[in-house]
Amino acid sequence: MTDPVTPLTPGTAQPPADDPADGLAASAAPGTARTRPGRASSSGARRVHRPAGQGARSSVLPGTLFLLALVGAPLVIVVAYSFMSRGMFGVGVAGPFSVDSYVRLLFDTQLDGSKIFDPRYIGVFWQSIWLAALTTVCCAVLAFPMAVWMATRSPRTRALLVFAVTIPFWTNTLVRTYAWVLILNDNGPVSGLLGTPIGLLYTPFATAVGLVYVSLPFMILPVYSSAEKFDFRLAEAAYDLGARRLTILRRVVYPAVRPGLVAGVVLVFIPSLGAFLQPQLLGGGKSLMIGNLIEQQFGASRNWPLGSAVAVALLVLTLLTLMGFALAGRRGGQKVSLM
Amino acid sequence: MNRTRRVDLRRFPAFATVSVLLLVFLYLPLLVVVVYAFNTGRIATIWEGFSLHWFGDVVANADIRNATLTSLQVAAVATVCSVVLAIGIALGLAALRRTARGAVMLVAGAPLVLPEIVLAVATLAMFAFLDVPLGMTTVTLAHIAFCVPFALLPIRARLADMDQRVFEAAADLGASPWRVFRRVTLPLLAPGIVAGALMAFIVSLDDFLITFFVAGPGTTTLPIYIYGMLRVGITPAVNALSTLILLVSLLVLAAAYFAGRKRG
Amino acid sequence: MTSAASHDGLRIKGVTRRFPAPEGGIVTALDDVSLAIEPAEFFVLLGPSGCGKTTLLRTIAGLEYPDEGEVWLGSERLDVLPPYKRRVNTVFQSYALFPHLTVAENVSFGLEMEGMSRKEAAPLVAEALELVRLPEHGRRRPAQLSGGQQQRVALARALAKRPEVLLLDEPLAALDLKLRRGMQTELKRIQQTTGVTFVFVTHDQEEAISLGDRLAVFQEGTVAQVGTPQEVYERPANRFVADFIGETSFLTAERTDAGFRLRGGDVLPADRVSGAGDMGDTGGGGGEVTIALRPEHLVIGGADAPLHGVVRESVYVGSDVRVGAELAGGEQVVVRLPVGAAFPEPGTRVGLDVLPGRGWAVAS
Numbered sequence: 026m027t028d029p030v031t032p033l034t035p036g037t038a039q040p041p042a043d044d045p046a047d048g049l050a051a052s053a054a055p056g057t058a059r060t061r062p063g064r065a066s067s068s069g070a071r072r073v074h075r076p077a078g079q080g081a082r083s084s085v086l087p088g089t090l091f092l093l094a095l096v097g098a099p100l101v102i103v104v105a106y107s108f109m110s111r112g113m114f115g116v117g118v119a120g121p122f123s124v125d126s127y128v129r130l131l132f133d134t135q136l137d138g139s140k141i142f143d144p145r146y147i148g149v150f151w152q153s154i155w156l157a158a159l160t161t162v163c164c165a166v167l168a169f170p171m172a173v174w175m176a177t178r179s180p181r182t183r184a185l186l187v188f189a190v191t192i193p194f195w196t197n198t199l200v201r202t203y204a205w206v207l208i209l210n211d212n213g214p215v216s217g218l219l220g221t222p223i224g225l226l227y228t229p230f231a232t233a234v235g236l237v238y239v240s241l242p243f244m245i246l247p248v249y250s251s252a253e254k255f256d257f258r259l260a261e262a263a264y265d266l267g268a269r270r271l272t273i274l275r276r277v278v279y280p281a282v283r284p285g286l287v288a289g290v291v292l293v294f295i296p297s298l299g300a301f302l303q304p305q306l307l308g309g310g311k312s313l314m315i316g317n318l319i320e321q322q323f324g325a326s327r328n329w330p331l332g333s334a335v336a337v338a339l340l341v342l343t344l345l346t347l348m349g350f351a352l353a354g355r356r357g358g359q360k361v362s363l364m
Numbered sequence: 365m366n367r368t369r370r371v372d373l374r375r376f377p378a379f380a381t382v383s384v385l386l387l388v389f390l391y392l393p394l395l396v397v398v399v400y401a402f403n404t405g406r407i408a409t410i411w412e413g414f415s416l417h418w419f420g421d422v423v424a425n426a427d428i429r430n431a432t433l434t435s436l437q438v439a440a441v442a443t444v445c446s447v448v449l450a451i452g453i454a455l456g457l458a459a460l461r462r463t464a465r466g467a468v469m470l471v472a473g474a475p476l477v478l479p480e481i482v483l484a485v486a487t488l489a490m491f492a493f494l495d496v497p498l499g500m501t502t503v504t505l506a507h508i509a510f511c512v513p514f515a516l517l518p519i520r521a522r523l524a525d526m527d528q529r530v531f532e533a534a535a536d537l538g539a540s541p542w543r544v545f546r547r548v549t550l551p552l553l554a555p556g557i558v559a560g561a562l563m564a565f566i567v568s569l570d571d572f573l574i575t576f577f578v579a580g581p582g583t584t585t586l587p588i589y590i591y592g593m594l595r596v597g598i599t600p601a602v603n604a605l606s607t608l609i610l611l612v613s614l615l616v617l618a619a620a621y622f623a624g625r626k627r628g
Numbered sequence: 629m630t631s632a633a634s635h636d637g638l639r640i641k642g643v644t645r646r647f648p649a650p651e652g653g654i655v656t657a658l659d660d661v662s663l664a665i666e667p668a669e670f671f672v673l674l675g676p677s678g679c680g681k682t683t684l685l686r687t688i689a690g691l692e693y694p695d696e697g698e699v700w701l702g703s704e705r706l707d708v709l710p711p712y713k714r715r716v717n718t719v720f721q722s723y724a725l726f727p728h729l730t731v732a733e734n735v736s737f738g739l740e741m742e743g744m745s746r747k748e749a750a751p752l753v754a755e756a757l758e759l760v761r762l763p764e765h766g767r768r769r770p771a772q773l774s775g776g777q778q779q780r781v782a783l784a785r786a787l788a789k790r791p792e793v794l795l796l797d798e799p800l801a802a803l804d805l806k807l808r809r810g811m812q813t814e815l816k817r818i819q820q821t822t823g824v825t826f827v828f829v830t831h832d833q834e835e836a837i838s839l840g841d842r843l844a845v846f847q848e849g850t851v852a853q854v855g856t857p858q859e860v861y862e863r864p865a866n867r868f869v870a871d872f873i874g875e876t877s878f879l880t881a882e883r884t885d886a887g888f889r890l891r892g893g894d895v896l897p898a899d900r901v902s903g904a905g906d907m908g909d910t911g912g913g914g915g916e917v918t919i920a921l922r923p924e925h926l927v928i929g930g931a932d933a934p935l936h937g938v939v940r941e942s943v944y945v946g947s948d949v950r951v952g953a954e955l956a957g958g959e960q961v962v963v964r965l966p967v968g969a970a971f972p973e974p975g976t977r978v979g980l981d982v983l984p985g986r987g988w989a990v991a992s
Contacts, residue, residue, distance in 0.1 A: 242390075
């Protein structure tokens with residue numbers, strides 16, 4: 026639908042039209058039929074203006090370039106760092122290309138130079154995946170009934186409930202995580218109620234509670250937005266046809282909210298996998314997750330290449346997760362959209 | 365419809381129970397923080413009696429005041445910049461071909477999908493690579509970046525709801541592209557821009573991890589300050605400060621909610 | 629509010645516009661279209677959806693640019709100008725009123741873009757609202773108006789600019805039938821009082837015929853015929869036009885010395901048909917022609933009538949009776965009889981005749 030056009034940024038004077046159309050759009054659409062920009066016509070130098078519309082395509086450039094500089098470029102650099110060696114005095118990085126950091130994730134080098142398998146880092150990955158998966162499952166199991174319940178309320182109540190679920194999501198994450206330190210510590214209300222400290226804080230359990238707590242809105246809201254579109258008279262109809270309640274949930278309600286569930290799983294699993302605050306504040310030293318490992322390497326241990334390698338590994342895990350869920354969404358025949 | 369909905373509820377009674385328990389689960393921890401903020405005792409976690417004096421301590425603390433100002437300053441700049449960039453992206457996207465649009469959305473959505481810790485160390489690595497000294501500037505730049513997608517979401521949604529022909533109508537009536545933008549696009553986009561700015565502002569105030577890595581020793585935002593307090597030990601002052609933060613977020617959100625409802 | 633036609637007419641010269649199709653490939657929306665639209669004319673672009681008429685309108689407005697060809701308004705070349713520099717205004721199908729402005733501010737918008745202050749524009753705004761008979765509604769918001777009223781505001785907003793040419797893109801499509809009739813009369817009145825050239829896009833052939841001074845019938849990106857409504861109705865250039873405008877029955881016949889021999893063997897005398905001579909070799913090599921027949925040009929006659937058929941149905945439609953008959957060769961024809969005439973029962977054998985010269989030979 027777009028003709029070769031003059032890029033027009035709001036607020037700038039119109040450049041001459043025989044400028045080539047902006048590079049972004051031109052390079053991004055190879056093989057599509059387009060006429061030549063600034064082509065000569067019978068009347069000589071012809072000015073071709075962009076059709077009136079809401080905006081010029083070049084107006085995406087400042088934002089896109091900024092994000093490429095502050096998100097894209099850092100990712101490239103962190104990948105590059107992961108293939109280098111520690112710098113002098115542990116500051117920054119140095120040296121030629123090396124895969125030592127990746128080797129280090131799996132093996133420990135002995136004094137005599139031989140390498141033996143070292144399960145510590147892999148253990149952290151395993152712990153993280155396990156905790157993130159646990160968090161995701163808990164959220165899904167809890168959010169499903171709540172989302173369905175919300176969707177069956179009156180429109181007014183629904184709006185209020187959505188707002189109620191959103192408030193914690195907008196309040197400070199650090200404060201919300203800290204709240205559980207207050208609740209779970211040995212002098213806190215839980216121990217108080219039980220009459221004896223049972224050492225809840227600084228356990229993987231505490232980490233999981235904190236993760237579920239901060240993640241729950243990210244599961245409830247997308248599942249709810251799917252459930253809201255569902256016509257619950259269908260469930261009634263199924264009931265009238267003699268279906269048992271569990272059958273209705275499995276065969277009628279679940280397929281309807283599946284896209285929301287898939288989106289929620291992505292929105293909960295990925296942040297949980299890279300969580301830092303919850304394992305740090307609630308898990309203490311006992312449930313180290315990938316996020317803490319990265320922080321240690323960039324902080325106290327001053328081993329940036331190893332930290333970068335761990336970050337790259339987390340990035341790869343994230344991308345694999347995203348691809349997996351994109352496939353799951355496609356197989357379900359429903360478009361799953363996160364944005 | 366309402367009738368059948370009610371019947372539906374009776375058939376899944378456990379759902380209501382779970383929902384109510386979840387709401388309690390969501391709000392009880394916040395309530396605990398608030399209650400303990402009024403505790404007299406020095407040890408944060410043992411209740412000794414009602415007192416307001418920890419609030420006094422927080423208000424009188426110059427470090428907290430400075431951290432609050434730093435947070436607000438970063439959030440304000442990040443909000444304005446990210447909203448401007450997001451408006452540009454939202455307006456330009458529609459004029460792009462599908463492939464280009466997908467590429468831009470990928471870049472714009474990246475901060476939303478990437479693990480925050482990765483973004484944090486990567487940004488740190490880049491600043492170190494470029495030898496940029498850490499401080500206010502690096503924090504603000506990083507905040508702008510992760511605020512863009514949050515500002516973009518409501519602006520894009522608003523744009524999609526609009527009759528695209530009004531822009532053509534304005535041009536047809538003699539408005540140059542700049543005047544179309546000033547007189548039609550901007551006023552029509554205003555509610556989306558306000559919502560986007562609110563989201564960006566809150567997200568910026570909320571951020572701990574990225575700030576933690578790119579702030580350097582001299583720059584302390586409020587979350588960084590609280591984190592520091594927690595490492596020293598739990599004191600009732602943390603509770604009081606947290607309560608104040610909760611109160612402010614609640615007020616802002618309630619205002620936004622009712623403003624939104626009035627608009628319809 | 630008179631905008632004297634200061635131009636020498638709108639000239640479309642060989643305009644071609646291609647779009648990449650969503651499923652790949654290229655769609656030619658306009659294929660070498662040329663038109664001459666005269667000053668103060670009510671000109672209708674008529675055709676089914678997807679025929680290119682709206683693309684042409686948008687090309688004139690500057691909302692699309694031609695791949696080839698030129699658009700001239702008098703001595704000014706339009707197609708190289710951006711939309712905001714053309715003395716041409718548009719009434720959009722969706723009205724496209726600015727929802728954040730009042731009715732008066734909507735109408736004032738275009739004038740302010742010319743550099744007028746809101747105060748200077750006020751009398752012109754009032755005049756424009758008067759013209760569309762909405763003088764009291766200036767302070768309302770578009771959302772508070774009915775569809776018909778929004779339509780009038782869109783019209784006032786475009787006319788307030790005193791354009792040389794007003795482009796209307798299916799402006800009545802969203803209105804119900806009764807309102808549409810009223811607005812048609814209104815549009816015609818406004819066009820006549822202002823003397824502005826109207827270029828009006830519609831897919832409704834009745835609307836086109838009742839409104840247009842002249843019309844252009846579009847067929848798949850090309851102009852099939854340009855003419856007055858009468859010319860187009862009575863002498864359609866081809867089978868597409870005959871079929872699209874009005875109700876038409878088609879007969880395939882072989883040209884013989886005696887006249888036109890139909891498939892069933894009946895021969896229609898030569899004097900019943902015109903157009904065949906003008907059309908050259910319309911029927912192709914074997915002397916075959918297609919004859920277009922309007923229902924009102926057919927009569928039911930006696931046994932000595934040249935054509936013979938069987939009545940299949942008789943439908944009373946209020947103003948007249950429509951009789952569907954099947955000819956000996958199996959062709960279906962529709963005959964219009966005045967109410968009151970005895971109308972034949974289905975199954976009756978009837979003789980049929982065509983009014984002299986009213987059969988119209990068309991290109992297939």
